[in-house]
Amino acid sequence: MKPIDRILQKSLSGGRIDVEECITLFESDQIEKIGDTANQIMKKWHPDPITTFVIGRNINYTNICDVYCRFCAFYRAPGSAEGYVLPDETIFQKIQETLDVNGTEILMQGGTNPNLPFSYYTDLLREIKKRFNITMHSFSPAEIMKMKDVSDGLSLEEVVRQLHEAGLDSLPGGGAEILDDRTRRKISKLKGSWRDWMDVMQTAHKLGMHTTGTMVIGFGESMEERALHMLRIRDAQDDVLLQKLNTPGFLAFIPWTFQPDNTNMKAEKVTPEEYLKTLAISRIMLDNVPNFQSSWVTMGPEIGKLTLSYGCNDFGSTMIEENVVSAAGTTHKVNVSSTLQIIREAGKIPAQRNTKYEILRVFDDENVKVDRDFVMQN
Ligand code: SF4
Numbered sequence: 613m614k615p616i617d618r619i620l621q622k623s624l625s626g627g628r629i630d631v632e633e634c635i636t637l638f639e640s641d642q643i644e645k646i647g648d649t650a651n652q653i654m655k656k657w658h659p660d661p662i663t664t665f666v667i668g669r670n671i672n673y674t675n676i677c678d679v680y681c682r683f684c685a686f687y688r689a690p691g692s693a694e695g696y697v698l699p700d701e702t703i704f705q706k707i708q709e710t711l712d713v714n715g716t717e718i719l720m721q722g723g724t725n726p727n728l729p730f731s732y733y734t735d736l737l738r739e740i741k742k743r744f745n746i747t748m749h750s751f752s753p754a755e756i757m758k759m760k761d762v763s764d765g766l767s768l769e770e771v772v773r774q775l776h777e778a779g780l781d782s783l784p785g786g787g788a789e790i791l792d793d794r795t796r797r798k799i800s801k802l803k804g805s806w807r808d809w810m811d812v813m814q815t816a817h818k819l820g821m822h823t824t825g826t827m828v829i830g831f832g833e834s835m836e837e838r839a840l841h842m843l844r845i846r847d848a849q850d851d852v853l854l855q856k857l858n859t860p861g862f863l864a865f866i867p868w869t870f871q872p873d874n875t876n877m878k879a880e881k882v883t884p885e886e887y888l889k890t891l892a893i894s895r896i897m898l899d900n901v902p903n904f905q906s907s908w909v910t911m912g913p914e915i916g917k918l919t920l921s922y923g924c925n926d927f928g929s930t931m932i933e934e935n936v937v938s939a940a941g942t943t944h945k946v947n948v949s950s951t952l953q954i955i956r957e958a959g960k961i962p963a964q965r966n967t968k969y970e971i972l973r974v975f976d977d978e979n980v981k982v983d984r985d986f987v988m989q990n
Contacts, residue, residue, distance in 0.1 A: 616640045620649040623896045634839035634897050643889045650892035650923030657902050658925045662974065663955045664903075664965040665927040667948065668717035668749070669710040673698045677723025679754060681800035683831065685874040687723045697725065700736060707744050713948075717929070717967045719784055720750035724758035730771070733759055734778040741779035747967045748779055752786035753812035754803050772815045782967055783816045785826040785866065791841040795833045799877065806844065813862070814848055820858045822968070825901065829890055830870035830882040838890065842897040849900045863969055864903035864926065867891050868910050884915045888922045895923030903969055913950065917958040926969070927955055927962075 613621070619633045629637075637646055676695040677687035688695040707718055718740075737748060751759075760771045789799060791806035813823045825845045829838065845862060852861030867890050869882040887907070895904050906924040908916030916927065930948050952975055955962040963974040 616642055616645070620645065620896075623899070624649055624652060626899075628899060629897055631836065631839045631843055634842065634893060635835045637893045637896070638835035638838065638889070643885055643892070646889060646896070647892045647922040650895035651921050653895055653899070654904065654923045654925055661960050662963050662971070663920055663925060663927050663958070663960040664963050664969065664971065665951050665955070666717050666929050666965055666967065667710070667713065667715040668719055668929040668967075669706060669715055670719045670721060670929075671698070671703055671706050672722055673703060673720050674722040674725045674728065676725040676727065678726050679724050679800060679802045681803060682877045683799055683870055683872070683875050690726055697728065700739065703736070704740070704743060707740060707746055711744060711746060714964070715746075716972070717747045717749050719929070720748070721752060721784070721786060722755065724754050726758065726762065728762070730759050730763040730766070730774075734774055737775065737779035747781045749782045749784055749967045750780060751775070752784060753809045754787045756783075756812045757804055757808060768811060769815050769819070772812070772821075773819055776816075776819055776821055780821075782821050782863075783813065783823040785813070785824040785862075788826045788841070789828045790831060790833045790837050791827070791844045792833070792837040795831050795837055799831050806841075810844060810848055814851065817848075817852050817857050817859050817861050822859050822861060822863045824864045824866060824905075825862045825898075826865070827867045827890075827894065828870050829867065829887070830872070830879055831877075832879060838893075839897070842894055846898050846900060849898070853900065860902075860968075862901050864905050865894055865898055865901045866905040866907060866928070867894050868907035871910060884911060884918075887911060887915070888918060891919060891924065892922045908954075913954050917954050920955070920958045920960055926965070927951060 615636055619629055619636060623629055640646065674697040675686055675688050676690055676697065678690055680687070710718065740748065756771060760766060760768055763771055787803065788809055789796065791809060793805050796803060796806060816823050827841050845865065849862050852859060869887050870879060872879045872881060891904065903926050904924045905926045905928045906916045906919035908928060930951050952962045961974060961976050964972045966972055
């Protein structure tokens with residue numbers, strides 16, 4: 613049996629693949645075979661032919677950032693005339709608009725703004741929760757580390773605890789990029805080590821919150837670094853399960869691709885084939901993470917459709933704002949109607965879920981239309 617067949621067979625029969633085997637898969641050109649294995653593993657987790665999506669909104673509350681990642685076209689340095697912090701009323705209005713279209717999730721994400729005190733975040737979360745019944749799936753680990761910096765000596769655990777008590781429900785995995793320090797130093801020297809990113813996530817797990825993991829490929833990282841990234845997420849998820857923490861830990865994994873346009877980094881665009889292969893390998897490697905999200909924002913709806921046969925069971929968010937990615941020149945606007953259509957064209961049944969991946973509504977009739985579609989595109 614060829615090595616790749618042996619590895620795929622092993623993972624199909626419930627065995628774990630190691631870093632060496634993961635690299636062997638990356639070196640293979642048998643994309644369809646790898647995709648088929650990922651698809652079979654996905655079906656073990658999710659036997660029904662359902663593809664979920666969440667109706668949510670990104671709110672980029674500030675673009676001021678002192679981390680200066682080389683790949684980022686979104687940030688403005690402190691003091692820049694183009695820097696902004698959204699007024700609270702604007703944030704409230706965006707949340708109300710999200711609820712008006714049956715949205716359930718707000719993903720607040722911004723730069724690491726050194727001018728905002730820690731109380732800005734806790735006060736804002738409290739005000740949001742007082743006014744709205746909405747899930748706050750917000751703030752990446754880099755923002756949390758900045759909050760710790762400006763918090764006058766609070767520990768990381770105390771920072772996350774206070775955010776959680778104020779209304780932060782779960783953490784998105786933004787800023788993971790590649791969880792290995794060689795590449796991190798190259799692309800965002802000031803962002804902290806992979807261990808910093810993981811410390812924030814593991815602190816959230818310890819406090820009973822769930823998180824998601826992401827990975828961005830296309831920075832010139834080695835295949836070993838991609839494999840180590842996945843291994844580190846898998847190990848942390850093992851900890852959640854072994855310690856029987858009161859959380860599902862990493863509920864989802866979302867690989868996506870670096871978009872080099874309008875940034876200070878020269879890099880080859882990742883091909884759709886490379887993206888699909890990486891997605892499938894991550895489904896195989898991360899055998900303890902239940903959900904895999906398609907990255908239609910960067911890859912477009914047609915590749916998004918294909919991801920549903922390469923290990924994904926989720927079509928992500930019908931986001932109505934995605935300033936960070938769109939600043940780098942790639943935005944694919946997908947509203948609820950076209951989300952339903954694309955999922956159906958891929959032979960699946962669409963269902964709206966919440967942030968915990970609980971199904972809220974199954975669209976099992978072709979004639980089911982959404983009550984009110986997203987038309988807002990800022
Ligand atoms: S990616 Fe995030 S942390 Fe890095 S410069 Fe952009 S806004 Fe700042």
